[in-house]
Amino acid sequence: MEIIPYKPYIDPEFESLIERIYPPRVCIDNETCPDCTLVKVDSANKRGILLEMVQVLTDLDLVISKSYISSDGGWFMDGRSVFHVTDQLNNKISDETLILYIQQALCTNRREGIAKELQARLKRDVRPRHVSVENSALEITGTDRPGLMSEISAVLHELGCHVTAAVAWTHNSRSACILYIEDGLDGGPITNPDRLAHVEEQLQIVVAAHHREGEKRSARLTNPVAGRTHTERRLHQLMYADKDYEQCQGCEKGVGHWKGCIRTHVFIEDCKEKGYSVVNVRCLDRPKLLFDTVCALTDLQYVVFHAAVSSKGSFADQEYFIRHEDGCTLDKESERIKLTKCLIAAVERRVSHGLRLDISTKNRMGLLADITRLFRENGLSVSRSEIGTNEDRAIGSFHVTDASGHEVDAHTIELVRQEIGGSVLVVNESPGKLDNRSRVSLASLLWSHLERISSNFSPIRP
Template sequence: MAWTHNTRAASIIYMQDGFRGGPITDPKRLAHVQEQLENVVEAHHGMGERRSVRLLAPAPGQQTHTERRLHQLMYANIDYEPCQGCNGGGAAHRNNCTKIHVFIESCEEKGYSVVNVRSRDRPKLLFDTLCALTDMQYVVFHAAVSSKGTMADQEYFIRQEDGCPLETDNERHRLTQSLIAAIERRITHGLRLDIRSDNRMGLLSDLTRALRENGLSISSAEIGANGDRAVGSFYVTDASGYEANPQAIEQVKKEIGGSIVAVNKSPGWTPKTSKSPSVASISRTSSGRSINEDKPRFSLGSLFWSQLEKLSNNFSSIRS
């Protein structure tokens, strides 16, 4: 499973020994695999950018909750920093604004901070919000959650682990950013491709190569093995975040074989439209300075998946 958000990417990949099956137990081979993964990740990062690769054997009797772990990885990667809250007061609500609103107030007589979140309703919204609060080590004492139509309202009475409410504007701003990021991470962008195929060694490599060579970038993905069949979904755009070219989708279908079904665009996603082959875009350096570019901006997702093919041999079922 892989998520991309705010130019950052996180993924969890379950690997098996491609020849013997089962986990890789040879320490030297494990070290070699981790070294190769680190080389791939490092190849597309500038100096000082945050990145990490960890190879872990599953603990006996325990199973990683994939989505919970992805939240932790993205939070540790500080993907929340570009997020800004909508703090326009009640007018935005009266105008049926569908953006994510976060309001944090103090309840001095009870010693709580009151967090109100308003956003589009969707599956696992409550789970994602609580992941953010837990990662930031806040304790929830009371909560109220409701939904009406397409919108959801969440209210939390929280304290820090030491029993104190939020005391500074920086703390409130960081919590606002983190809540928005947690809700945005799961929002899918692009056209969904449902894939059904016979499972074999190198299938994931072939899939990602075909997508890359046809100019498609993956914004999120979930794929695994179900018996002898590989089953999964990819959300794809073109390399600059525009709507995927139907001809590219058809070409991928021909190259991969099996069953690939293009489903409608993800809910709530409005694709950018391009009027010319060259699109001027704005990106920021690590110092925050804006620079103009006269070529399409390639997403981190496209860079990540373009190299993943070199390392993929086989995969087992992915469960959350």
Template sequence: MHYWSPSLDVDHEFEKLVHRMHPPRVTVDHITDKKSTLIKVDSANKRGSLLEVVQVLTDLNLFIKRAYISSDGGWFMDVFHVIDQYGNKLSEDFNVADRIQQSLGPRGCSFRSLRGSVGVQYASENTTIELTGRDRPGLLSEVFAVLTDLKCNVVASEIWTHNSRMASIVYITDDETGLPIEDPDRLAKIKQLLLYVLKGDLDRRGAQTAVSVGSTHTQRRLHQLMYADRDYDTDEYDIVSEGTSSHKPVVTVENCVEKGYTVVNLRCTDRPKLLFDTVCTLTDMQYVVFHATIIAEGHEAFQEFYIRHTDGCPISSEAERQRVIHCLEAAVKRRVSKGLRLELCGEDRVGLLSDVTRIFRENGLSVTRAEVTTRGSTAVNAFYVIDASGDQVKSETIEAVRTAIGETVLKVNEDEMSTFSKSPRRQTGGFSLGNLFRNRSERFLYNLGLIRSCSEVA
């Protein structure tokens, strides 16, 4: 139950007054640094300001090479050294200042509205489905098969897997009208069948589904879903390796007693959107970043945060310290793409994703991450796949998938494929792991009444 608090309304009105009196100021400097563009942000401080600025830079596909952050007291002052996705300084006509000012202004997406919403990239033209549960081979195929059978067209989707957990946001429309699905009975049926698929036989931690008509910042919400699902935990049922120790992020957490802060240091392999991922996690854990230094030049990234809990206190126990370490490690790993990248580009149609993921499953491939988008009438999809048995993906498997899908629409990174193909081929008999997954999934969907049996088809 939610209780109205007069102090919250007063604080919110005061915050809006401060922003009207002192609007955010963003300056873009192309001269000082020869290799990067400096973006300086000065604004009245509010909770979530850092996340909003980093989110804008990330959405613009900008790489943050260095950053110096200070938000102690009532003022927020940041300096970001950024380059574009091609490694160049920004052109002078690149309008990043207005985007940041809008995000920090009264019309921006504040931290309060963000936590309770589902929404920024796909607005009210779609119905949003959120899924969390235990990952398993063939799960994605079953999810898309259910949606296809329920006459839902998948407009876009993003799927993350980590530590044997799966989180996904799927944007759908009615395949006949192209409009959002709003009928309560139909939405209830969609939720019920998807929840049945997610639970399967192994989900000891529970599965969740949610449906809404609205919009969300997809990757922001995925972080929230995986954090809420405690993907940072490990237990005896987790059988998926998280990689070697050489690629594991190094996180240290210590208290700075004389200043009243907790100092968090993170060192790991650099990659796009790393700062966004770590700031999301600290925000979700109810910590405020007062000062930070970010260096991401070369192959490694270093991040140092001076934080306090929202109640103003530093970390006070060993259990809390360990939790911060595990959650930041998870934040770094969630987006790391395990597996071979397959790009699918072709004419969009209802059931396309169901067919493609079924072909993956039939060939013994498991999807670890996926990005699904629709541009006009064209489907532009990327899947990261691994061999469901734990072996590396073989070139003959990819050729079989390509033949089934169509060579003209499936692209494979040839350099990456040559690396995957070097492992020795395992001898197999009549047993087919792909058939095992297919038969299990087909029996499962048959029990739901979503497909006919083989004898009926014949």
């Protein structure tokens, strides 16, 4: 007779009971610090809440320079989780509408969401620019190789599918991309089951074409669902499932010139008197770093009870006191090794390699196919990309290298610029040529100002 382990029944409404009785409270403090705004959150420590808070601030393009989180007995100690934030120009947050938006987004009665009137007053889309919640989502993972994005977008164009947004990462010879597409014939998601199956089948053929037998790969097309996972979190999940972390190796403690080494360091120790495992991460600072590390910890089912995060110069230091969701610490060496590798992968997946090409032009069917075809024909390989639309314009960025992963020469870039018609801006983000803070501001400023200057660009020639 099979023995079924006992599991107590928990009413689904009970989890939100404390939030309903004591809803989260948010204080926006512009007085305490002279050079940043303090966002203080008093909230019950339920699963995933830290990631939700970081995601709200990150999606608003706010820079988190420091953060202090502490929770014991289910509540943030002293009633506070504190984030030191500025805008992309290192200014305090002074826009009253933005402040109100942050308070509503963090003080969530999440079932109601943000008031539409407030979103309209904010006069900006606060979702990541490459995120779409209305269209079909294509998720692809496999071996990274030059021309893959070009082949995928070409097939989609031939099948009459219009790419409205796309984001792609590469890491450790693996690639993952999410493309949001609509039926080019009718607009909106692809609702016909037969057509949906046909498009997915054709894309699976493309992905499988250059893979050896038994090699991991996937291509999956789905229609919109309520509560769709944040695109960048989903990319982390796809690459984790693809085991891109297996090749990651950290520096041994005391080795690798800890103070000046640009590699990612992860050390895990015990805090036996308090019953925590202590995780220290030191790496180069960059945008969305906190989101990426907290995302990895959350999806690996670890709970953060205390944390201190800060950046100094070009480096960032993060310290997390964690337990597994079942209350256990990391007692096994195999668990520590896996978490170390996963955190290194989470940090490095978003690291930019090669030149950044920012594109803004009138949106049309087949645009992504044409751009990536030009890259392929000129021997360029896409290491990372983010493409989205703003009304009738397509705005995006590609990080490109040559086919061997090395820097692209200026002559090749100029040939591509001429082919595209002058609508490509080149930004050199090579390490050492721009300090981190300059890269943060420059990248975001390009995004915010591309539309303003895009009227001077000529259209991409077919």
